[in-house]
Amino acid sequence: MTIWEVMADADRERWTYVPSVSVGPLRFGMSPAEAAAAMAGFTATLTPIRPDNVLRAEFRRAAEPPSSRGALAAYFVESDSLFCVVVDAQSGPQVTIDGVELVGRVPSRVEAQLLELMTARGFTLRYQWEGNPEAEELGLSMRVQRAGDVVLTRPVFAVFGDRAATFWDIMPSDELKVH
Template sequence: MAFETEVGSGVAEREDWSYAPAVGVGPLRFGMTVDEVVEAVGVLGRTKASDCVRDHAIFSPTWRVEVHRRGLTSSPPAVTAYVSQAVGLFCVAVDAVRGPRVAYDGILLVGRDLSELESDAIAYAESMGVHLRYTPEGYAGPDDPGVVMRGQPVGQVLRSRPLFMVTRDGAHTEWDSMPSAEYGVNGRSIA
């Protein structure tokens, strides 16, 4: 499946990452420490680790590791990883434009027009006799609790920006575990 990059983005090639439910995505494994995350994704570009605002007292302190592609100055992160003190890496957000390509059973999840992704997800579910899942915002994706689809505006189109997750300390679902910075569109908190 071909992927067209944003014109003028400077991104010539995007890696293909694999996803394994409850295990990890690409070189990242759920449960990794901040240092392990930085080492695993350092080949993509420069990393920046920072503390996350602690919005909910039930969660242990959390760090955000942003991975910016080499050669792209002042660009949004290609990948953002969230690491909890209690459970380690629990969330990996992949940018729709700069992030690696990640597929779920042959369906590309990153950077897709959300309406096209929905059509593909419905066709896949019907052909395979499985279900698909909608987020509270109405974004369709695979029926996998470890994949939370988000929208990211790219020009005039809303593109897919998936979060690959496991539950973190004190949460019942991945949706409950979502970092507050990911509540809004394109990582901008709406709170």
């Protein structure tokens, strides 16, 4: 896979997002060891992130070289409790909520579908300062990632707990650098 290549949907794993519970096989609150065990077919590279005081686990498919793009990043507070999962737009699994596909999509299309979903649930779709939509009640922020001359959706899934009052507060600082 080249730097700008986007994985075909047919080649992506298919996961479901359950707000405040799980993203595919990853359950919020699990440890890095539990996450690694749940991610069959993937390898993880662990990195402490300062000044956030969190541990980042970057998961790659086991068959891919270490230099390949990570399919997703999982963040652990105090190194022992999963609180955030970010899925790569180009190579991550396809994650859905109520039939809405969230990964590697045209941002305006996902935004429209999220607006419909949030309205049906009686919630309001909000926007972060840089214009990305977020569904705070669902623990979901739709960021974007460049893939050549286009941008595609790169969802951030999180649980707030005692760590933050807003989505912006909980966003790991290294995720703010991805464009």
